[in-house]
Amino acid sequence: MYHARVIVANNPEEAGKFAADVFEAEIAKKPACVIGLATGSTPLPLYRELIAREKAGKIDFTRVRSANLDEYKGLAPNHEQSYRKFMQDNLFDHISIRPENTIVPLGLAEDVDAMCDAYERMIEAWGGVDLQLLGIGHDGHIGFNEPDDHFPAKTHEVKLTEMTINANKRFFNSADEVPRAAITMGIGTIMAAKKIVMMVTGADKKEILKKTFWGKVDPQVPASILQFHPDVTLVCDKDAYPF
Numbered sequence: 562m563y564h565a566r567v568i569v570a571n572n573p574e575e576a577g578k579f580a581a582d583v584f585e586a587e588i589a590k591k592p593a594c595v596i597g598l599a600t601g602s603t604p605l606p607l608y609r610e611l612i613a614r615e616k617a618g619k620i621d622f623t624r625v626r627s628a629n630l631d632e633y634k635g636l637a638p639n640h641e642q643s644y645r646k647f648m649q650d651n652l653f654d655h656i657s658i659r660p661e662n663t664i665v666p667l668g669l670a671e672d673v674d675a676m677c678d679a680y681e682r683m684i685e686a687w688g689g690v691d692l693q694l695l696g697i698g699h700d701g702h703i704g705f706n707e708p709d710d711h712f713p714a715k716t717h718e719v720k721l722t723e724m725t726i727n728a729n730k731r732f733f734n735s736a737d738e739v740p741r742a743a744i745t746m747g748i749g750t751i752m753a754a755k756k757i758v759m760m761v762t763g764a765d766k767k768e769i770l771k772k773t774f775w776g777k778v779d780p781q782v783p784a785s786i787l788q789f790h791p792d793v794t795l796v797c798d799k800d801a802y803p804f
């Protein structure tokens with residue numbers, strides 16, 4: 562493992578607090594910083610903690626900008642399972658961040674390529690992502706960058722794998738309702754972030770976590786490229802920690 566700091570928490574709630582420390586420090590240092598955000602189950606304790614810390618006066622989100630990693634293709638922003646709705650419900654509606662300062666790829670874009678280009682340009686115009694939050698899929702995906710023979714660079718459309726469709730069907734009435742495609746920041750977009758915090762919790766993530774940071778760098782394990790990022794903090798719980 563190259564460069565990464567590893568913090569092993571006792572449980573997911575504590576992992577959320579450690580990750581929140583990194584966000585609190587970043588926002589204190591740069592009140593108008595750009596944070597990259599993720600959806601899924603793993604960041605929920607972090608989002609609860611960030612909400613609590615702003616209420617306690619420890620964090621101020623009024624100047625923070627945020628860019629989310631990904632969105633399902635074909636879902637409207639107010640769809641129950643859209644990632645925009647997830648962010649509103651679990652974070653944005655409870656903190657002082659300005660709506661115009663939050664971006665999530667548009668699931669309903671007619672011209673997906675043009676939307677992806679615009680997404681990249683918006684992040685560039687903001688000066689790039691200062692602190693990117695990541696979770697990890699069981700197959701090593703980050704964002705929706707699935708195992709592949711190369712590391713895709715920029716924000717783009719992807720076809721979801723059966724493994725991801727199965728993992729995500731718990732949020733839908735059935736696997737048939739899970740969208741088959743998504744829009745995601747590329748691996749290049751993610752690697753361009755100045756700092757990265759990856760949260761990994763639960764025994765089911767132990768094997769992929771080991772491959773990611775202690776295996777070889779391989780596009781079949783997309784997250785393994787993080788070994789080459791100069792500023793990664795891995796926050797895991799002891800169930801996920803492989804040693």
Ligand code: F6R
Pocket residue numbers: 598599600601602603604630631695696697698702703704705
């Ligand atoms: C979500 C995302 C995904 C998730 C990953 C893990 O925006 O980018 O890569 O981080 O699928 O999901 P959970 O946390 O639900 O296990």
